[in-house]
Amino acid sequence: KAQIDSIDRQRFWIVAGSIQDEAFFFWKMLDALSRPLSTAQALRRRYATLPYVEAAVEVSRLLVARCEALVERVDDNEDDPDDPTSWAEWLNNTKNGVSRANQMKELIPKIQMCQSTLTLSLTALPLQVAPEELRAQSPFYYRPGAVEIAIDIVQQFEFGRVADGTRIAMGESFRIVQHSGQKADHSSSGRPILWKPMGVNAVDLVQSAKGAYSLKFSLMKNGGVDPTFGTDDDHNTFLKSTELQLGKHLKFQRCWRNDVPYFECDTDDAEKLVYLIGDLMLSFDSVGNISAEVFEAVISICRRLGNSGDSSCVGELVEDVDAWETVMARDLGEFAQKNPSTSGLVTPIQKKMNNLTVKETL
Numbered sequence: 609k610a611q612i613d614s615i616d617r618q619r620f621w622i623v624a625g626s627i628q629d630e631a632f633f634f635w636k637m638l639d640a641l642s643r644p645l646s647t648a649q650a651l652r653r654r655y656a657t658l659p660y661v662e663a664a665v666e667v668s669r670l671l672v673a674r675c676e677a678l679v680e681r682v683d684d685n686e687d688d689p690d691d692p693t694s695w696a697e698w699l700n701n702t703k704n705g706v707s708r709a710n711q712m713k714e715l716i717p718k719i720q721m722c723q724s725t726l727t728l729s730l731t732a733l734p735l736q737v738a739p740e741e742l743r744a745q746s747p748f749y750y751r752p753g754a755v756e757i758a759i760d761i762v763q764q765f766e767f768g769r770v771a772d773g774t775r776i777a778m779g780e781s782f783r784i785v786q787h788s789g790q791k792a793d794h795s796s797s798g799r800p801i802l803w804k805p806m807g808v809n810a811v812d813l814v815q816s817a818k819g820a821y822s823l824k825f826s827l828m829k830n831g832g833v834d835p836t837f838g839t840d841d842d843h844n845t846f847l848k849s850t851e852l853q854l855g856k857h858l859k860f861q862r863c864w865r866n867d868v869p870y871f872e873c874d875t876d877d878a879e880k881l882v883y884l885i886g887d888l889m890l891s892f893d894s895v896g897n898i899s900a901e902v903f904e905a906v907i908s909i910c911r912r913l914g915n916s917g918d919s920s921c922v923g924e925l926v927e928d929v930d931a932w933e934t935v936m937a938r939d940l941g942e943f944a945q946k947n948p949s950t951s952g953l954v955t956p957i958q959k960k961m962n963n964l965t966v967k968e969t970l
Contacts, residue, residue, distance in 0.1 A: 631699055634712040637719045638675060641668065644726045651733065653881055653894050655751050655901040656741045660733050662897065664725040671715070671722050678703060678711055744879040745864055747944035750933040751901045758905030759929070761898075762913070765815045773812035773824060777903050779893040781806040781825055782871070783850075803871050803889060806850075811890060813906060814851070821910035823885065825850045852886045854910040859886055862904065862940045908936045 645668045651657040652665050682701050687694065699709040733742060740746055764770045782803040809825040816822065826849040852858065865871070866878035868889060873880075881900055883890045885907075892900055912935070937943060 630713050630716065631709060634675075634716055634719070637716065637723070638672070641672070641719060641723055641726070644723070644730060645669070645672070648726055648730060649893065650744060650880075651730075651742070653892055653900050654741065654746060655754050655899040656737055656746075657733060658894060658897065658899045660736065661726075661729045662894075664722070664729040668722040668726060671718055675715060675719075678708060678715070748862070748901070748940075750936070750943040752929050754899060754901035755905045755929050755932050757897065757902045758909055761813065761902075761906055762821075762909050765813075765821075770815070773814035775810055775895050776813050776898050776906055777811040777890065777892055778809065778828070778895055779811070780891040781809040782889040784870075784887050784889070801870055803868075806888075809890070810895075813910065819913075821854045821913060822851045823854060823907075825852070825888065825890075850888070852888065854907060856911055858911060859884060860907055860911070860939055861885075862900075865891065904936060904940060905932065908932065908939050911939075 645665065648661040648665050648668070652661045682703060686698070686701065699712075700707050702708075703711065761774060761776070764774065782805055784801055785804045806825070807827045809827055812824040812826065814822050814824045861884040863882060863884065864878070865873045865880040865882050868882060868884070871889070877891075881892045883892055883903075892903065894900070894903075898906075909932075933943060
C-alpha cells in the first residue's frame with residue numbers, strides 16, 4: 609500500500625471532502641482492511657490455518673493491487689494534489705478511460721466484500737483451530753499431510769510434467785554481504801557484514817537438465833503481488849533472478865526475524881517467519897496451498913535427491929512418509945511433540961448439539 613499511504617488522506621478530507629466523499633470512504637475502508645489482511649497473511653503461512661484464510665487473502669491482495677494502480681500517477685507530469693482544485697482535477701483524471709472518482713465508487717463494494725470475507729475467515733479460525741496455532745510464533749509440528757503435498761510437487765518434476773518450475777514461496781529477501789562501512793555488524797571472524805535488501809522475490813523450484821534441483825529467486829517489479837493468477841506474460845514482471853542449488857551441504861535454517869544474526873528489524877516485523885538459505889534470507893509468504901511446513905518438506909526432499917534426481921528415491925518417499933520427521937528434524941530442529949488438539953470452543957458446542965433432540969433444535 610505504499611502508493612496509497614503516500615497520500616495525506618486527512619488533508620484530502622479537509623480540502624476536498626465536500627467534493628468527493630466516496631474517495632474518502634475509499635481510503636478509510638482500505639485502512640480498515642489493512643490490519644485484518646496482515647493478520648490473515650500471517651495465518652496463511654502455516655499448515656493448520658492456511659485453508660481458512662487462503663481465498664480471503666488472495667482476493668484482498670489482488671484488490672489492493674488494483675487500488676494501488678488506481679492512485680498511481682497517470683504520467684510524470686501529474687502533480688500530487690494539495691488543494692480543492694487540484695484534488696478535483698486528480699479525481700477526474702482518467703485511467704483506462706474512466707475517471708478515478710468513478711473507479712473508486714466501483715471499488716468500494718469490492719472492498720466491503722473483502723472485509724466481509726476476511727471477517728468470516730478470521731471468525732471461523734478460533735472455532736476450528738487450537739489456540740496455540742493462532743499465535744504469531746506458533747510451534748512447528750510434524751505434518752504428514754504437508755510432506756505428502758511436497759512429495760507430489762517433486763514427483764511432478766520426476767514425471768516430466770513441469771517445464772519451467774513451480775512457485776513454492778514468495779517474500780522479502782536479503783543477501784548477507786561483507787561490508788567496509790562503519791555501521792556494519794561483525795561476524796565471529798571479525799569481518800564486517802550486513803544484510804543487503806533484494807526486494808520482494810518469487811521463489812520457484814526448478815530442475816536442471818541433469819536432474820539437480822535449485823531455488824530460483826526472481827525480483828518482482830510489482831512489489832510482491834503474486835502473479836500466479838495471471839498469464840504467462842506475468843513472467844515479464846521479473847527484473848532479475850538468483851539461483852541456489854539444493855544440496856545436502858546448503859545452509860537451511862528456520863527462525864524468527866528478530867533472531868537473525870546481525871539483522872535489525874522493526875517491532876512489527878520481529879515475529880515474522882524467515883528462512884536462512886545459503887547466503888540469502890527469505891521472509892516467507894505462502895503461495896497457493898504451500899504453507900511453511902510444505903516449503904520445508906520440499907527443500908528437505910530436494911536436498912537429499914542431490915544431483916541425481918533419481919525418481920526411485922521419490923517413489924520410496926511415498927512408502928514411508930512418517931520417516932521424514934527424523935530427516936527434517938535434522939535440518940530444522942526437533943518438532944513440537946504435543947499434537948495440536950481441537951480448540952476448546954468447538955468441542956463443547958459439538959457435544960451440546962449432539963445431545964439435543966429434534967424438538968430442542970426446532
